[in-house]
Amino acid sequence: MTNDALIAALSHLVSEGRNPDTMDIDLLSSEQIVQRLNQQDKQVPIAVEKELPQIAKAVDAITSAFKRQGRLIYMGAGTSGRLGVLDASECPPTFGVSDQMVIGLIAGGAEAILKAKEGAEDSLTLGVDDLKNINFTHQDVVVGIAASGRTPYVIGALEYANDIGATTVALSCNPSSPIAEIAQIAISPVVGPEALTGSTRLKSGTAQKLILNMLTTASMIRLGKSYQNLMVDVKATNKKLVARAARIVTQATDCDVSIATQTLEQTKYDVKLAILMILTGLSLEEAKQQLNNQDGFLRKAVEGSKHL
Numbered sequence: 047m048t049n050d051a052l053i054a055a056l057s058h059l060v061s062e063g064r065n066p067d068t069m070d071i072d073l074l075s076s077e078q079i080v081q082r083l084n085q086q087d088k089q090v091p092i093a094v095e096k097e098l099p100q101i102a103k104a105v106d107a108i109t110s111a112f113k114r115q116g117r118l119i120y121m122g123a124g125t126s127g128r129l130g131v132l133d134a135s136e137c138p139p140t141f142g143v144s145d146q147m148v149i150g151l152i153a154g155g156a157e158a159i160l161k162a163k164e165g166a167e168d169s170l171t172l173g174v175d176d177l178k179n180i181n182f183t184h185q186d187v188v189v190g191i192a193a194s195g196r197t198p199y200v201i202g203a204l205e206y207a208n209d210i211g212a213t214t215v216a217l218s219c220n221p222s223s224p225i226a227e228i229a230q231i232a233i234s235p236v237v238g239p240e241a242l243t244g245s246t247r248l249k250s251g252t253a254q255k256l257i258l259n260m261l262t263t264a265s266m267i268r269l270g271k272s273y274q275n276l277m278v279d280v281k282a283t284n285k286k287l288v289a290r291a292a293r294i295v296t297q298a299t300d301c302d303v304s305i306a307t308q309t310l311e312q313t314k315y316d317v318k319l320a321i322l323m324i325l326t327g328l329s330l331e332e333a334k335q336q337l338n339n340q341d342g343f344l345r346k347a348v349e350g351s352k353h354l
Contacts, residue, residue: 061193061219061246065239083248086241090252093235100233101260104189107213107231108261109268111187112147118262119182120150121203122191123167125247126217126254127152130191131159133258139287141266142279148262151176153199166199173203184211189261191254192216193246195223195234204228217257219250233257270343273298273321278344282315291317299324318344326351 068082094101108118120130131150138145152158153173154166166172177188188207190200195218204225207214216229219237226232235257237249266272271279276298282288295306298321305324312330313319322333325348333347340346 059194059196059220060236060238061240061250062244063239064243065241068241071241083241086238086249087252090235090237090249090256093237094253094256097233097235097257100231101257102264104187104215104231104233104261105264105268107215108187108265111185111213112265112269114185116183116185116187117146118148118265119177119180119186119188120148120191120258121152121173121176121188121200123153123158123197123199124162125251126191126193126197126200127154128159129251129254129258130189133255133262137262137266139281139283140277141262141271142281143266143271149180151180151203153197167197168199170198170202173199173201174206177203177206182207182210182212187213187215189215189217189258190225190229191218191258192223192225193219193250193254195220195225197225200225201228217254219246219253270341270346273318273344273348278317278321280317282310282317288315291315291320295320295324318342318347322347322351 071079071082074082111118120134122130131152134148134150137143137148158166188203190204192200195216201224204214204216205228208228214229215231215233216225217233218225219235221234221236223234226234235253237253240246240248240250242248276294278294280287280291280294282291291310292303292306294317295301295310296303301324306320309320309323318337319330319333321344322328322337323330328336328351336351337344337347340350
């Protein structure tokens with residue numbers, strides 16, 4: 047695309063427009079600036095709320111993929127790519143899953159996470175190469191993230207994913223964007239022009255962060271990674287997480303810390319098993335079998351044990 051054509055394309059994007067509410071922002075005091083930014087940020091959850099039906103469709107697709115041993119792949123450039131990498135990296139410690147279950151790919155590779163390599167986004171084939179390098183298959187789901195909705199890196203990846211029969215999701219902040227037209231599921235929160243024109247790490251980035259959190263959190267809950275609203279698949283890999291595991295057990299069972307710690311030691315800090323044993327009186331082996339019978343859903347395992 048020529049420079050003139052790119053300028054013309056950007057001029058039609060909501061996220062690239064000038065915000066009439068911040069035209070004087072360079073004249074304001076620090077407190078006034080942050081007040082104005084806060085006013086703009088308040089618009090984000092409202093825009094996200096309008097997309098909840100599409101977000102739910104994506105959650106259903108992701109959950110189905112996980113159940114068939116598929117993966118969730120995030121793809122983006124710049125801020126969008128970094129947000130995908132961030133959400134993916136937080137899944138293993140939060141939900142106790144493999145770091146291969148949710149993968150974040152960013153245009154330009156790992157170096158682009160810390161140092162901008164914005165030019166990497168201009169290739170239609172680079173995203174395809176990145177998918178092939180992780181052995182992407184039709185069993186997987188790819189979420190293309192681009193505030194503008196027109197990033198070539200993401201467009202190429204989504205088209206390739208469609209070609210091989212995978213599930214495709216687009217997350218952009220412009221209605222009727224190119225990636226929304228390509229993907230099977232389009233999530234398009236319209237947050238309006240940024241406080242600083244074109245700085246889509248602001249409202250657009252916040253909307254993307256909220257939605258990515260929803261996609262993984264809701265999908266993991268659907269897989270049985272929670273009991274009530276407790277993270278029961280957390281892995282106790284450091285002192286803070288050991289303490290959190292004990293606290294989760296006490297919250298779920300109303301037992302004291304000593305019993306929680308003693309039971310966790312028996313289960314090698316498997317929080318689900320510890321809770322199940324305390325609530326039901328099952329032995330370690332019995333609890334393992336009951337949890338396995340219920341596909342890892344702790345609430346079902348607890349309820350099912352009442353009929354044993």
